[in-house]
Amino acid sequence: MEGLVCCFAEDALVNDQLSEYSGKPEIVDRAMRDIIAENLTLFVLREVTSYNNSNLTVEVDGDSTSVDCRNHWY
Incomplete structure (x- = not known):
């Protein structure tokens, strides 16, 4: 979790x-x-x-039973 949190500025x-x-x-809170x-x-x-903003396109995968992870792109 610490690796994820350190990627964000305080005012992200x-x-x-x-x-x-x-x-x-x-x-x-949302990530947890x-x-x-x-x-x-x-x-x-x-x-x-662009202009100090980062936009990511990610693929979501995992073994969640409450989230359908197949072919999710954000």
């Missing part, structure tokens, strides 16, 4: 599936609930940086 903003999470505490607790793995396929 994550927009995932049209939901926004701002600041490390909110991002960590929706990624770590669901045993998901994110594979970065593409990263584009």
